[in-house]
Amino acid sequence: DTAVSQTPKYLVTQMGNDKSIKCEQNLGHDTMYWYKQDSKKFLKIMFSYNNKELIINETVPNRFSPKSPDKAHLNLHINSLELGDSAVYFCASRSKWDTQYFGPGTRLTVL
Amino acid sequence: SQKIEQNSEALNIQEGKTATLTCNYTNYSPAYLQWYRQDPGRGPVFLLLIRENEKEKRKERLKVTFDTTLKQSLFHITASQPADSATYLCALVKTSYDKVIFGPGTSLSVIP
Secondary structure (H helix, E strand, O other), X not given: OOOEEEEOOEEEEOOOOOEEEEEEEOOOOOEEEEEEEXXXXXXXXXXXXXXXXXXXXOOOOOOEEEEEEEOOXXXXXXXXXXXXXXXXXXXXXXXXXXXXXXXXXXXXXXX | OOEEEEOOOEEEEEOOOOEEEEEEEEOOOOXXXXXXXXXXXXXXXXXXXXXXXXXXXXXXXXXXXXXXXXXXXXXXXXXXXXXXXEEEEEEEEOOOOXXXXXXXXXXXXXXX
16 A cells, blocks of 8 residues: 555666656645655755646756656656766655655666 | 755764754745655655744644744754654745755764
8 A cells, every 4th residue: 555656666777778767656646746866865856747747847857758647657767877867766746735755766876 | 046954964862852953944935844754765754844824833742843034944853762863854845836845854863
């Protein structure tokens, strides 16, 4: 009965590859997010979707493309991976009371 | 530009004492402020939310204050326990559809 789930938990890949991270929430929330947490632990918002519609895009390189097939899913596809993309990526959903529920994170390592 | 600071990167405290964490912000007028806890290898977990018109919120051993004049929030954990050791993040939000801005976090260690 996991609230927000992400797959995979770990992702190790070579520079230049394309990879995807999947996120699903079973809380019935309308809004979902992708965050990036770098090695200094700073949590930065990347994208926000509300009812499958993109509402926040935070100056993220266009190699990153979010996709929301329905309001329970928000996937993140990354093209041409670079060393600087190595980080932990968190998916989150937001309740109507404005609290956020985070997934367990995906640790991406680009070699 | 908007800036959020949390009092220190790391805070060590003796078990049973009150831990006080600080969140200061500039160039921002949040509608509300949230505190989250993050354990190593896990996602942040919501703890408390306080709105701009509220001075104080409590939940069990946790207390949050919000001073919009000082642009500061204080987060207190009373009777601290080793299990309270974690990183605590403050987050600011302007409106429901606005982005959430997180502070850098304070790593709290409660020493038995």
